[in-house]
Amino acid sequence: MPIYLFWGEDDFSMAKAIKALETSAIDPNWASFNCEKISPDRSNPLTDALNQAMTPPFGSGKRLVWLVDANVTHQCSESTLAELERTLPLIPESSILLLTTHTKPDRRLKSTKLLEKFAQFQEFSPIAPWETKLLTQQVQKFASQIGVKLNSEAVEVLAEALGNDSRSLFSELEKLRLYTDSDSHIIKGEDVSRLVSGSAQNSLDLAKAMRAGNTALALGLVAELDRIGEPPLKIVATLIGQFRTWLWVRLMMAQGERDDKAIAQAAEITNPKRIYFLRQEVQSLSVEQLAATLPLFLELEFRLKQGANPLATMQSYTVQVCQICQK
Template sequence: MPTYIYWGDDDYLIERNVNKLRKQVVHPDWETFNFSSYSPSADSFNAAINEILTPPMGTGSRLVLLPNFNLLATMNDSMLSQLERTLVNLPSTNHLLLTLQSKPDNRLKSTKLLMKHSQVKEFQLIPAWDTQKLIDRVRDATSFLSIPISAPAANLLALAVGNNTRLLFNELEKLSLVAIGEKIEVHHVQDLVSITTTSTLQLASAICASDAIATTRIFTTLLDQNEPVVKIVATLTT
């Protein structure tokens, strides 16, 4: 199916996967003609629908991107009919990609229609306290980049970057330049990645223990480490 829905709040991971699909289907020499991105509006939707049915020029396929698509809940019957005709008649050489910041509402007619014809991928930020999922994300990232890493090194890197996906990929690309084809080991991570042992979970423990001195010290350390306040609050309220 040449229709895709990427949804979630991990903007960086969505961006990487959009670029991956773009490189897979659009020939670089014909990208100017065969790749388009439209803002989320009714007029842009109509223009995108018209373009996605146009055969690609030259070599490769056509990709039309509708980023941060927020019209699913406001589609009228005319737009739904237009979308259905497009999805049914979409050529195999043409690819339609929608990105959403939240999970599509399965109660909507528009969502049901898209789900019937689309490949759906979820890209959610992992809670900072979910260590195993953070380690799994490191594994997924190394597989995505074809970079080998040992289990202890993956664990340490997960501790260092938390759920910051952009930082994870930046650190992996930096580590790959040093390892030069070898498996990334613990000493590589220790030498190149800034590792902090103070975490929001420690702050939560201090708060639960009513330890005002430890709470103040840990909170100050987190701020000194440039830990976003929003992330601290989100972890504490999870």
């Protein structure tokens, strides 16, 4: 299929996919002639992209036409729709038309429905911090691509330390690959803890301080995260994920569940061995306390998105969560 639509906010993963598409299609000797990147500031970028895609490639290989920040799946005039209907079925196999956008396509639009008939859609959205199974799968996928062998504990530590930051994950795995002294060397969790410093780890320290009701320590960590420039919404996402995990574990304990595998499955934790430690962490808190924190985090996220002062707002809600956990 010569037409692709990539969408989502994970710029690093999308860039890797675009590079792979370019490498597979373009003859490097003819890249300057057959690789066209069209920016949205042109007078009519979509028409330019369609015209370029209809042009046969020079020399060997295929032609790649990349339309950046395409808005055709968010708004589309009748004339543009007619142009798409006329051109998309005629794009030759010797060309690849790539459209990229950060925003999820509006599947109600006729233009989006038309593209779905001719294009391959691929999503590049960051994994939600509480999707621990998907995070560990991403670690395993990247490790396989790079050629790094990790044991299950190392996978867990990386997923916890770096969260959904795919760029940092890839970079740290490259570092770990240089650390290994042979192809058969298996990296352990203790190796990752010693060599990888993840920003998500600082947010997890904040979550632990909140859970313990240690207001002074928690406020100090908020100030430190602000000092190093950690995005507040990213911090909140990590906090939501961690408190959600604690809530699931505590809820299963309250229901009398003793099987660690069953608890791990409910909490979407890949390694059931973690349940022993999670039990210890939440035994002093009630289900009601942990459940009461999540609406506060969602309210905090909403206020930050509305433009509230990041540091002051984070401090205010940190105190409230600590007070809940102190009761």
